[in-house]
Amino acid sequence: xxxxxxxxxxxxxxxxxxxxxxxxxxxxxxxxxxxxxxxxxxxxxxxxxxxxxxxxxxxxxxxxxxxxxxxxxxxxxxxxxxxxxxxxxxxxxxxxxxxxxxxxxxxxxxxxxxxxxxxxxxxxxxxxxxxxxxxxxxxxxxxxxxxxxxxxxxxx
Amino acid sequence: xxxxxxxxxxxxxxxxxxxxxxxxxxxxxxxxxxxxxxxxxxxxxxxxxxxxxxxxxxxxxxxxxxxxxxxxxxxxxxxxxxxxxxxxxxxxxxxxxxxxxxx
Numbered sequence: 538x539x540x541x542x543x544x545x546x547x548x549x550x551x552x553x554x555x556x557x558x559x560x561x562x563x564x565x566x567x568x569x570x571x572x573x574x575x576x577x578x579x580x581x582x583x584x585x586x587x588x589x590x591x592x593x594x595x596x597x598x599x600x601x602x603x604x605x606x607x608x609x610x611x612x613x614x615x616x617x618x619x620x621x622x623x624x625x626x627x628x629x630x631x632x633x634x635x636x637x638x639x640x641x642x643x644x645x646x647x648x649x650x651x652x653x654x655x656x657x658x659x660x661x662x663x664x665x666x667x668x669x670x671x672x673x674x675x676x677x678x679x680x681x682x683x684x685x686x687x688x689x690x691x692x693x
Numbered sequence: 694x695x696x697x698x699x700x701x702x703x704x705x706x707x708x709x710x711x712x713x714x715x716x717x718x719x720x721x722x723x724x725x726x727x728x729x730x731x732x733x734x735x736x737x738x739x740x741x742x743x744x745x746x747x748x749x750x751x752x753x754x755x756x757x758x759x760x761x762x763x764x765x766x767x768x769x770x771x772x773x774x775x776x777x778x779x780x781x782x783x784x785x786x787x788x789x790x791x792x793x794x795x796x
Contacts, residue, residue, distance in 0.1 A: 573738055578755040615759045642757040651749050656765035660757045
């Protein structure tokens with residue numbers, strides 16, 4: 538019994554050590570489940586962000602996408618963003634912020650039956666556009682809105 | 694562990710789910726004020742939502758999602774009492790999940 542317990546404890550510390558090593562800012566290798574868009578998140582530009590998350594960087598403005606974001610974000614650490622669309626056959630939505638060091642904030646994969654609607658809160662490093670990109674019927678459509686970010690204390 | 698709060702309401706054939714997760718969501722670029730060292734990236738990378746066992750959303754997240762992240766989405770269908778399950782996985786391999794019934 539002791540022998541097995543000892544082995545278990547040994548491997549537990551090993552896993553702990555590995556986890557710590559992995560967490561030191563190094564990119565985590567691709568996971569199989571859901572094919573995490575690592576390249577999209579590592580991209581420093583909008584084009585890379587879109588290619589890596591939605592498979593293309595060609596998108597056209599669409600008035601069938603509603604992007605709700607504040608005109609001025611008092612706190613750049615918590616900026617509420619809501620994306621909704623009346624386009625048909627929406628498969629995925631990406632929220633991209635060109636002014637951030639890594640523009641891709643998130644991508645949402647929507648199976649049939651899920652509405653084209655996501656709402657979340659993002660970090661913005663500075664005043665920048667926010668681009669909501671919607672993939673519908675294999676094509677990309679977008680809506681853009683500038684969000685001013687006031688940094689440093691009480692909005693001034 | 695209860696790091697996930699879920700509110701799910703069904704109205705007119707559409708269920709709206711709102712969820713709040715407890716997570717530091719460190720980008721990996723922030724520096725510790727005392728030591729000057731970079732705080733390593735520690736953020737949720739994937740969120741999956743299930744309705745009665747069927748996937749209704751998969752989200753890929755980067756460090757730019759705010760700390761203690763909020764997420765809301767909607768899907769067609771869902772009736773009062775149905776189970777909604779939200780699970781997350783982070784870049785350190787940690788994970789958690791929570792369940793709630795649709796109101």
